[in-house]
Amino acid sequence: MCGRYSFSKKKVPLAHRYAERLEGLTFEPNFDARPSQQLPVILSTAEKAVMATWADPTKQEDGKPILPFNVREENLLFIPRFRELLPKNRCIIPIDGFFEWKEVEEEEESSTQAHTPEIGLDLFGNPIRSEAEKKRLKKAKPLKQKYRFTLKQEEPFGLAGLWRETLHQDTGEHYPHFTIITTKANAAVEPYHDRMPVILTPHIENIWLDNRLQEKDYLKVLQPYDPRQMSVMAIDDYESMLGNYVAPKLNSK
Template identity: 65%
Template sequence: MCGRASIDKDNIPKQHRFAAKLEGIAFEKNFDARPSQQLPIILPDTDKAILATWASPEKEPDGKPTLPFNVRQENLLFISRFRSLLPRNRCIIPIDGFFEWKEIEAETPETILESDAGLVLDMFGNPIRNSAEKKRLKKARPQKQKYRFTLKDKEPFGLAGLWRESLYPDTGEVRRYFTIITTQANAAVMSYHDRMPVILSPEDEGKWMNNKLQEKQWYSLLKPYEAKQMAVMAIDEYESTLGNYIAPQLNSR
């Protein structure tokens, strides 16, 4: 869930609440941001955003990632290494859109029936296919259409996240990592995925960044965003990585 996002600082209005936080931060516009890449994150009580890597490569003794690319809101209070981050390691990830894929049928039932026409049937009425036909059917996979989710006003918005630092003794280097918190999908996202990132309203961003609040107050913010405030569009897979959010063509790559 939410394994791709986009952020273009050139399109952030000067009067936007994120503009001052991101000013002077050296990061490239990214129309296909993914785990392992660096993105800016906003921390409580800081004037400027910092750069952090999306997801940590470190593993726990059980083999699970120390900080995965997303954390389910329902599990946040039940997994100690995440709960311990909640009091002081909350962050906001500024983006302008995120992406999901939805499967579409590669072959319709009618197409399969047409391809079966003329085949010899076995005693049960099932078509007898040669090895080439069996291989074709085995390789058939549903195609996926890419969708872009934004706010209706196309303004940048903030996702709720957690972050942590890791010290590497061999080099003395301190690296920062972050994860995105997800919740149940709202009506705008449900048709495409059953999960969505926690989008914070401007008012809730202030609460999420307020270190004087308590755990239950931060946790209460982790809910699906209002669906009617969101927009979704099918986009061309290749063009979207270039920042061209155009409708897919019949010959879409």
Template identity: 70%
Template sequence: MCGRASIDKEKIPKQHRFAAKLEGVAFEKNFDARPSQQLPIILPDLDKAIIATWASPEKEPDGKPTLPFNVRQENLLFIARFRSLLPRNRCIIPIDGFFEWKEIEAELDENIVEPAVGLGLDMFGNPIRSRAEKKRLKKAKPQKQKYRFTLKDKEPFGLAGLWRESLLPATGELRRYFTIITTQANAAVMPYHDRMPVILSPEDEAKWMNNRLQEKQWYNLLQPYDAKQMAVMAIDDYESTLGNYVAPQLNSR
């Protein structure tokens, strides 16, 4: 879940709390950000955001990713490599929306006219079906509708995350990676997915960035966001990758 997000620096109001953090940080606006791509993240005690890659390609001895694209809030205190990041490697991922897909039932074509006379039986005694009937009976491939989740006021918001650094063995280059922390879905997201990213209120952002707090205090911030403050809309999957968050059309790509 939450494998897509959007961020457009040009649309961040100058008075917004993220504006100063992102000023002078070079990154392209991204309307369909996904794991393996680079996004800005905000760290404690740094005046400016840094650029990091969403999820690490490195693997643990058991084959699991060292830093996957998301981490369940429930696992933070039980998986050592995540718990070790909590004291000093917390971050905020500034975005203006995230996306989920939901399967929708395919409708049968009611315009197909069935033949008036049956085609009889084959050599095994099974009914011979017309091409039109086969089309109707064939299991339809599940279709998915894309949905965009934002705050009602359309302001950018911050997700709780963890980050880490890693040296590339081949070049010695220092790379930074991040993951998004997820929690149980609130009432706004539940109809579409049972998980959601942890959205931090401005007050909770300050606490999440406070290195003087304790593990329990950070952990207690990782709760579902107030559903009444969120908005969701069905959007055209293709158009949304261009930054056009329009309602889907009948001929949507």
């Protein structure tokens, strides 16, 4: 869930609440941000945003990553390494949109029919396929459509996250890494995925960054965002990586 998002400093107006935080931070526009990349994050312990790596795949003794690319809000209290980060290591990930993919079943069926040899039907009316055709269908990847989720006004917004510093074995320096917190999908996202990132309103951002509050105060703000304030559109997968959010042509995939 939420394995890709986009963010460009050029899209942050001077009057926006992120403008001052991002001042002095240099980074290229990223229209296909993904785990392992360095991206801007706003910390609860610093006035200015910093560059941090999305996720830390370094394995622990149990074989799980120290910091996955996302973590369920339901698990924050039950997994010790995440609960330890909650008091002081909360962060906001500034973005201008995130992406999800959904299988396109109808087009996939049409494609399957086009490749299925006319070799008759069985007693139940199902097509009889050769062994080669069965192998081809088994290897075939499902066709997926890419969708972009934004706020209705398309202004930059923030996702709730956690961060931690990881010691680099070669240099001995500490580098920040972050993860995105997810919650159950709202009515805008649910048709495409059952989870969504926790989107913070400007008011809730202030709560999320306030280190004087208690654990319960942070947890209660991790809710699905108001779907009436969101927009979603089908987009061309390749064009979107260039920052061109254009709708794909019908049956073009």
